[in-house]
Amino acid sequence: MKVLVLVSGGIDSSTALAMAVSKYGKENVYALSVIYGQKHDREIEASKKIAGFYGVEQHFIDLSFIFKDSGSSLLKSSEKEIPSGSYARQKDNDTDLSFGEKKENAGTELISTYVPFRNGLFLACAASIAQSKGCSVIIYGAHADDAAGSAYPDCTPEFNAAMDRSIILGTGNEVHIEAPFVNITKADIVKRGLELKVPYEYTWSCYEGGEKPCGKCATCIDRSKAFAKNGAEDPALKRS
Amino acid sequence: MKVLVLVSGGIDSSTALAMAVSKYGKENVYALSVIYGQKHDREIEASKKIAGFYGVEQHFIDLSFIFKDSGSSLLKSSEKEIPSGSYARQKDNDTDLSFGEKKENAGTELISTYVPFRNGLFLACAASIAQSKGCSVIIYGAHADDAAGSAYPDCTPEFNAAMDRSIILGTGNEVHIEAPFVNITKADIVKRGLELKVPYEYTWSCYEGGEKPCGKCATCIDRSKAFAKNGAEDPALKRS
Numbered sequence: 055m056k057v058l059v060l061v062s063g064g065i066d067s068s069t070a071l072a073m074a075v076s077k078y079g080k081e082n083v084y085a086l087s088v089i090y091g092q093k094h095d096r097e098i099e100a101s102k103k104i105a106g107f108y109g110v111e112q113h114f115i116d117l118s119f120i121f122k123d124s125g126s127s128l129l130k131s132s133e134k135e136i137p138s139g140s141y142a143r144q145k146d147n148d149t150d151l152s153f154g155e156k157k158e159n160a161g162t163e164l165i166s167t168y169v170p171f172r173n174g175l176f177l178a179c180a181a182s183i184a185q186s187k188g189c190s191v192i193i194y195g196a197h198a199d200d201a202a203g204s205a206y207p208d209c210t211p212e213f214n215a216a217m218d219r220s221i222i223l224g225t226g227n228e229v230h231i232e233a234p235f236v237n238i239t240k241a242d243i244v245k246r247g248l249e250l251k252v253p254y255e256y257t258w259s260c261y262e263g264g265e266k267p268c269g270k271c272a273t274c275i276d277r278s279k280a281f282a283k284n285g286a287e288d289p290a291l292k293r294s
Numbered sequence: 295m296k297v298l299v300l301v302s303g304g305i306d307s308s309t310a311l312a313m314a315v316s317k318y319g320k321e322n323v324y325a326l327s328v329i330y331g332q333k334h335d336r337e338i339e340a341s342k343k344i345a346g347f348y349g350v351e352q353h354f355i356d357l358s359f360i361f362k363d364s365g366s367s368l369l370k371s372s373e374k375e376i377p378s379g380s381y382a383r384q385k386d387n388d389t390d391l392s393f394g395e396k397k398e399n400a401g402t403e404l405i406s407t408y409v410p411f412r413n414g415l416f417l418a419c420a421a422s423i424a425q426s427k428g429c430s431v432i433i434y435g436a437h438a439d440d441a442a443g444s445a446y447p448d449c450t451p452e453f454n455a456a457m458d459r460s461i462i463l464g465t466g467n468e469v470h471i472e473a474p475f476v477n478i479t480k481a482d483i484v485k486r487g488l489e490l491k492v493p494y495e496y497t498w499s500c501y502e503g504g505e506k507p508c509g510k511c512a513t514c515i516d517r518s519k520a521f522a523k524n525g526a527e528d529p530a531l532k533r534s
Contacts, residue, residue, distance in 0.1 A: 119355060120419055124426040164466050170425035171418060174464040178411060178418035179360055185410035186364040208464040216463055220456040224414040224448040226404050 057232075058180055058189040061085040061112070063100030064259045065277055066195030066235060069247035073234065074193050075108045076250060083110045084189055088176055090169065091118030091129045093136065093261065100258035107253050115179060127166040128261065134166055136261045136271055165205055167261065167272070173208035174217060177231065181221045184229045192221070197235035197243060199276065211236045240276060241283035248284060255289035267291055297472075298420055298429040301325040301352070303340030304499045305517055306435030306475060309487035313474065314433050315348045316490060323350045324429055328416055330409065331358030331369045333376065333501065340498035347493050355419060367406040368501065374406055376501045376511055405445055407501065407512070413448035414457060417471065421461045424469045432461070437475035437483060439516065451476045480516060481523035488524060495529035507531055 059074050061067045074083050087101040098114070105112035118131070127134035173196060180192045200209035207213060218231040235243050247254065259277050260267035267274050267290050274291070281288040299314050301307045314323050325348075327341040338354070345352035358371070367374035413436060420432045440449035447453060458471040475483050487494065499517050500507035507514050507530050514531070521528040 115359065120422050121426065124422070164468075168466075170423075171421040171461065171464050171469075174460055175418040175422050178415040181411040182360050182364070182415050183410075186361065207466040210463065213460065213463040216456060216460040220414055220453065220460050221411065223450065223453040223456050224411050226408075226447040228404075229411075 055191070056082045056084065056187070056189040057191040057193055058084045058086055058184040058187065059110075060176055060180055060192070060194040061087050061101045061105055062195075063087070063097035063102075063104060063257060064195075064273070065240065065247065065254060065257050065280070066197055066243055067101075068104045068254070068257050069243050069250070069252055070193050070195040070234060071104060071108055071110070072247060072250045072252045075110065080109045083108070084184075084187060085110050085112040086180055086183060087112060087114050088179070089114060089116040089118060090172065091121055091131055093128060093130050094258065095130075096260075097258045100256055103256035104253070107256060113183070115183075117175065117179070120175065121169055121172075124170050126169045128169055136167060137165075164207070168206060171208060173206075173213070177217050177221065181225055181229050185225050190229055191232055192229060193232045193234070195235055195243070196233050197240055198237055199240045201236075240280040244277075244280045244286070245284050248286060255292075257290060259290070295431070296322045296324065296427070296429040297431040297433055298324045298326055298424040298427065299350075300416055300420055300432070300434040301327050301341045301345055302435075303327070303337035303342075303344060303497060304435075304513070305480065305487065305494060305497050305520070306437055306483055307341075308344045308492055308494070308497050309483050309490070310433050310435040310474060311344060311348055311350070312487060312490045312492045315350065320349045323348070324424075324427060325350050325352040326420055326423060327352060327354050328419070329354060329356040329358060330412065331361055331371055333368060333370050334498065335370075336500075337498045340496055343496035344493070347496060353423070355423075357415065357419070360415065361409055361412075364410045366409045368409055376407060377405075404447070408446060411448060413446075413453070417457050417461065421465055421469050425465050430469055431472055432469060433472045433474070435475055435483070436473050437480055438477055439480045441476075480520040484517075484520045484526070485524050488526060495532075497530060499530070 057074055057078050059071045061071050085105045121129055122131045125132050127136045184192050196209045200206045214233045214236050222230050259273040261271040261273050262268045278288045297314055297318050299311045301311050325345045361369055362371045365372050367376050424432050436449045440446045454473045454476050462470050499513040501511040501513050502508045518528045
């Protein structure tokens, strides 16, 4: 059986890739990496290192044209600054982090780093490409922390189940989704990855596009905590 | 309220656009047209004529890079010929029309003109762009004939409902789908369009890329029948 893994170059997808290679064998694993206009395009370089380490075929697609008008602070096309601090703090205290200009109709509280329907679009592309390539499973690293408090509505178990059903139905039952981390935390992901000896020193999560991780943005803080909970140090921060 | 209409340049989406303009006003309607490597790229020209006729803003995206390895006979990247005859006949009698090279694992019978998860991907792009542009509804023209016998699994009411749920959840309840034709036939669509005086002479449906509609392919036959059932003649065939 062949599988397609969405590989961003961060911790979650790198661990998902390691698990897929361990389960299916590297010759049956196809890595899909998406350029979407992110400021932190160093993660694309990281994804190459990770895919290279595991010896899997990797394919890149560029979707930046879809998101160029989104106003997400995560993107080069936006002049907004990426807020510092963890996601949890952003949700609790900040009031100026809602998405785009649509505050008036947002019962939801989408934070400024939200990219419109990003995971839905990534999964839809993955479904089209998986079916073209004869892969019957799409594996991706959405996890419980990102879904917490609906900070990212496209990371929840409910969203994942709906997309899975859409893809099963829409591909005539040839492709489905596996999201092995959808109910677990980043700390649990790191635990599994440390057991599998994932080369986390190659990964990149920082939302800023600097030479080294900033150590202050949401992802830097969250990944650092995830290592700490496992009694380990983040090798990416060590590197810097 | 602003809406996004997927406009291909064929009969179904042109009628959907006419209904949307009539209901919401042209200043609130945004047309999205997708280039996906189709042999019949004359439909893109048709979509421009239709959007121009209704005076709505139109945006194009090119997704051909996603489908280039799909082997679908509908695409320039495939050397397969588009089969002639109506969809119904293809499903009933032909044995050589399954999708790509994956016959062995296909309990489904995907026909050669199937493009992997095409509608799913179009709707996902539409969701990202709709949310970026402040549109709260995506309107598209999937209809019962295309879904018949699961010829196109990504045209069924079940698929549509699953994608609608995915988009509602994934956009934090800001965007949803309306598929006004999902339970009606092409003949019923033409009936509504004739009432709204849709300029069907501008539309293009033929699967071949010729100067004029071939009159023999699945879509030519099916649209001709849809007009006949309304006691009308297809103005596109008249033109030729």
